Amino acid sequence: MGYDFFYPGRIGYVCGAGVGAVLCYLIIRIFTHIRPRR
Numbered sequence: 001m002g003y004d005f006f007y008p009g010r011i012g013y014v015c016g017a018g019v020g021a022v023l024c025y026l027i028i029r030i031f032t033h034i035r036p037r038r
Helices: 002-006 010-037
Strands: none
Touching: none
């Protein structure tokens, strides 16, 4: 939604997918660090 306004077309989709992938990667990495400690 918001990405199309700044980067129309596929560029906005790629940027949005990239941001989502980075967030997922960080969340997974945090969970993997928390699990061994418990």
